[in-house]
Amino acid sequence: MDLRFTPEEIAFRDEVRAFFRDNVPAKTREKLIAGRPLDKDDIVTWQRILNKRGWAVPNWPVEWGGQNWSPVQRYIFDEEMQLAPAPQPLPFGVSMVGPVIIAFGNEQQKKRFLPRIANLDDWWCQGFSEPGAGSDLASLKTRAERKGDRYIVNGQKTWTTLAQYADWIFCLCRTDPAAKKQEGISFLLIDMKTPGITVRPIVTIDGGREVNEVFFDDVEVPVENLVGEENKGWTYAKFLLGNERTGIARVGLSKQRLRRVKALAREVGLMDDPRFREKVAAVEVELKALEMTQLRVVAAERHRKDKKPDPFSSILKIKGSEIQQATTELALEVAGPYAMPYVPPQEGRNEPPIGPEWAAPLAPTYFNWRKVSIYGGSNEIQRNIIAKAILGL
Amino acid sequence: MDFDLTEEQRLLKESVERLLADRYAFEQRQAYQKSPEGWSRELWRAYAELGLLGLPFAEEEGGVGGGPVETMIVMEAFGRALALEPYLSTVVLCGGILRRTGQKELLPRIADGSLLLAFAHGEPRSRWRLDHVETQVENGRVTGEKAVVLHGDSAEKLVVSARDGKGRIGLYLVDAGATARRGYPTQDGQRAAEIRLDGTPVEAVLAEDGMPLIERVVDEAIAALAAEAVGAMTALQELTVDYLKTRKQFGVPIGTFQALQHRAVDMLVATEQARSMAMFATMMAGEEDAAERRKAIAAAKVQVGRSARFVGQQAIQLHGGIGMTAEYKGGHYFKRLTMIDQMFGPADHHLERLAEAGGLFD
Numbered sequence: 214m215d216l217r218f219t220p221e222e223i224a225f226r227d228e229v230r231a232f233f234r235d236n237v238p239a240k241t242r243e244k245l246i247a248g249r250p251l252d253k254d255d256i257v258t259w260q261r262i263l264n265k266r267g268w269a270v271p272n273w274p275v276e277w278g279g280q281n282w283s284p285v286q287r288y289i290f291d292e293e294m295q296l297a298p299a300p301q302p303l304p305f306g307v308s309m310v311g312p313v314i315i316a317f318g319n320e321q322q323k324k325r326f327l328p329r330i331a332n333l334d335d336w337w338c339q340g341f342s343e344p345g346a347g348s349d350l351a352s353l354k355t356r357a358e359r360k361g362d363r364y365i366v367n368g369q370k371t372w373t374t375l376a377q378y379a380d381w382i383f384c385l386c387r388t389d390p391a392a393k394k395q396e397g398i399s400f401l402l403i404d405m406k407t408p409g410i411t412v413r414p415i416v417t418i419d420g421g422r423e424v425n426e427v428f429f430d431d432v433e434v435p436v437e438n439l440v441g442e443e444n445k446g447w448t449y450a451k452f453l454l455g456n457e458r459t460g461i462a463r464v465g466l467s468k469q470r471l472r473r474v475k476a477l478a479r480e481v482g483l484m485d486d487p488r489f490r491e492k493v494a495a496v497e498v499e500l501k502a503l504e505m506t507q508l509r510v511v512a513a514e515r516h517r518k519d520k521k522p523d524p525f526s527s528i529l530k531i532k533g534s535e536i537q538q539a540t541t542e543l544a545l546e547v548a549g550p551y552a553m554p555y556v557p558p559q560e561g562r563n564e565p566p567i568g569p570e571w572a573a574p575l576a577p578t579y580f581n582w583r584k585v586s587i588y589g590g591s592n593e594i595q596r597n598i599i600a601k602a603i604l605g606l
Numbered sequence: 607m608d609f610d611l612t613e614e615q616r617l618l619k620e621s622v623e624r625l626l627a628d629r630y631a632f633e634q635r636q637a638y639q640k641s642p643e644g645w646s647r648e649l650w651r652a653y654a655e656l657g658l659l660g661l662p663f664a665e666e667e668g669g670v671g672g673g674p675v676e677t678m679i680v681m682e683a684f685g686r687a688l689a690l691e692p693y694l695s696t697v698v699l700c701g702g703i704l705r706r707t708g709q710k711e712l713l714p715r716i717a718d719g720s721l722l723l724a725f726a727h728g729e730p731r732s733r734w735r736l737d738h739v740e741t742q743v744e745n746g747r748v749t750g751e752k753a754v755v756l757h758g759d760s761a762e763k764l765v766v767s768a769r770d771g772k773g774r775i776g777l778y779l780v781d782a783g784a785t786a787r788r789g790y791p792t793q794d795g796q797r798a799a800e801i802r803l804d805g806t807p808v809e810a811v812l813a814e815d816g817m818p819l820i821e822r823v824v825d826e827a828i829a830a831l832a833a834e835a836v837g838a839m840t841a842l843q844e845l846t847v848d849y850l851k852t853r854k855q856f857g858v859p860i861g862t863f864q865a866l867q868h869r870a871v872d873m874l875v876a877t878e879q880a881r882s883m884a885m886f887a888t889m890m891a892g893e894e895d896a897a898e899r900r901k902a903i904a905a906a907k908v909q910v911g912r913s914a915r916f917v918g919q920q921a922i923q924l925h926g927g928i929g930m931t932a933e934y935k936g937g938h939y940f941k942r943l944t945m946i947d948q949m950f951g952p953a954d955h956h957l958e959r960l961a962e963a964g965g966l967f968d
């Protein structure tokens with residue numbers, strides 16, 4: 214056992230770190246540090262910078278632009294990206310639908326969609342959840358009926374992140390209502406410009422606009438946009454949801470947030486308060502433990518034969534989300550009375566700030582970050598998975 | 607010992623709750639919040655008619671001679687309704703100061719609803735320290751900056767703290783129109799203002815040595831906020847239990863999952879612990895021994911802050927995605943509870959004060 218990185222791994226880390234340092238656009242980096250929302254342009258620009266360097270889709274097969282990196286290298290890459298900080302590549306294309314198309318799509322779909330995902334020419338969103346199907350995703354009702362060479366889609370998706378920017382949506386739709394609920398679902402790729410699609414924003418508690426309802430009213434989808442086989446969509450969805458193993462802990466993001474909390478706390482004199490310092494240190498201890506747990510998962514990756522989701526990833530999800538939330542609580546405390554003013558995220562850029570400029574996004578971030586224990590399989594669902602798959606209960 | 611309300615207190619509770627049930631449904635509340643002032647003048651008049659605005663004042667001052675228990679009753683109802691009106695600033699804080707200083711002639715105007723006040727005390731660098739005042743008073747004029755003044759934008763007069771030439775922190779009444787104000791909404795949908803005074807003339811000297819009075823009314827305000835938090839927490843806890851009973855996943859109401867049942871139980875326990883400490887704070891708000899009072903109030907702020915955080919966070923979690931939306935009432939309780947924890951210092955700030963003062967039990 215040697216817990217240190219090898220010299221090659223360190224060299225790789227330095228290379229990646231230097232690249233991020235020199236290539237993240239300054240305005241994007243400032244927004245990330247301040248906790249202000251990124252706009253579409255920030256995300257697209259960054260993805261194209263990565264793509265030019267050949268690092269847009271490192272986890273894909275080499276023939277589709279991937280890198281033959283070891284799990285440790287992938288880990289280092291993600292970590293450095295969060296630490297820089299650089300924008301996280303939009304997961305819906307790169308980590309979700311891309312790998313599904315690679316694993317289950319046909320050649321034509323690969324050629325058509327993959328390069329455009331890598332370069333973010335197409336913005337994808339994820340149409341899984343419905344009003345009645347959240348944790349119980351398999352109970353989804355959106356219907357796709359085959360009529361000749363098209364599917365006719367009717368129904369509603371919800372919580373669709375950033376659908377307002379999306380060119381495409383990948384959807385789970387029910388194609389066989391008579392079958393058992395997991396067995397009648399298909400995985401469709403739908404052009405957002407198709408007539409009959411309506412996107413309605415949902416404002417979140419922090420006043421932000423990141424999620425939407427998406428309505429489908431007799432939307433025609435060519436059958437060539439079916440991924441894999443009809444009625445096998447649930448298998449692909451499980452693959453998709455279990456695909457992200459190590460990214461979900463977001464250790465680098467929490468490190469970056471803690472760094473920021475300490476810097477701001479120093480600015481307001483709060484780091485002189487031993488009680489506050491201890492609270493920060495306590496979160497740091499948890500984060501270090503999570504980092505080591507994550508490295509164990511990464512290292513074990515080498516020995517894995519099957520491609521089944523690892524129940525250990527549920528541990529990373531639970532702890533990672535709790536720690537991220539803890540960092541937002543510390544930041545709220547640093548803001549002090551200036552946590553209170555509400556400054557609309559888009560407006561007010563020309564007006565002088567109320568109190569220190571850095572304070573305005575801290576309470577909204579605290580509110581907004583409650584989401585990380587809800588989405589991507591809620592922390593309760595993760596506990597159910599661990600209880601069953603690890604503990605055998 | 608008696609935890610029961612008197613007949614009069616029960617009537618007060620019923621009438622406030624009825625008024626708010628009739629006129630403070632969540633959609634109405636959202637409409638008040640979006641209006642230019644951010645709260646309802648109409649409701650303010652209704653509060654005056656009910657006698658709420660003169661609650662703590664003596665009868666000869668236009669009031670009804672109520673005490674901390676009456677304030678608790680009203681604030682708890684406001685918490686449940688997520689009321690937006692400047693009650694804490696005008697009645698509890700400024701009313702609390704004016705009724706103990708020479709300015710008794712203003713009290714009937716507070717009671718009849720015609721006078722709005724704000725307590726301009728905190729400053730850009732004071733954080734939670736009550737004795738950090740850089741604003742100066744000299745030859746009857748006040749100069750300085752006041753930060754996050756609750757309802758400072760709609761107030762007609764301000765009670766301002768300022769240091770005099772002898773270094774004493776005093777309290778002064780000024781005309782709000784003679785200051786530069788920048789009003790804004792707060793995270794929980796209330797209002798506040800940044801206020802700059804630049805040689806603003808003093809209308810009345812309220813107290814030259816004002817620290818004991820400041821501490822006293824802030825303690826009363828914390829007791830009032832504790833009651834408001836309990837009202838909000840209770841409503842949020844009930845809302846969550848209702849949701850657990852109606853939301854179905856996997857073919858059953860999610861409230862049948864034991865993991866969620868236990869969480870809901872913990873929310874109830876936290877709410878009841880907070881309720882008890884809000885009562886303790888109410889009882890101790892009138893305590894003359896300042897050191898004892900301060901310890902009790904700090905203890906209540908700790909419990910209420912912690913319970914508020916737990917109940918707020920769990921309520922969002924148990925609602926799933928719905929809890930994250932601005933359209934749903936639950937998130938607004940969460941935000942109000944978060945801000946009540948912040949106001950006058952969060953739980954850990956008061957824990958530190960309490961520990962430094964030797965704790966609660968000998």
Ligand SMILES: Cc1cc2nc3c(=O)[nH]c(=O)nc-3n(C[C@H](O)[C@H](O)[C@H](O)COP(=O)(O)OP(=O)(O)OC[C@H]3O[C@@H](n4cnc5c(N)ncnc54)[C@H](O)[C@@H]3O)c2cc1C
Binds near residue numbers: 375855866925
């Ligand atoms: C900000 C945000 C962005 C999102 N983005 C997307 C997106 O882009 N695309 C998409 O498809 N979806 C998205 N989602 C949806 C997300 O995946 C769902 O919110 C999540 O699956 C939970 O479903 P629900 O909201 O319906 O809650 P519910 O499933 O109704 O859950 C309510 C509560 O019950 C608990 N619960 C449910 N079942 C059990 C059980 N068996 N045992 C114990 N507890 C249980 C849950 O943990 C939760 O606490 C997003 C959600 C949010 C908040």
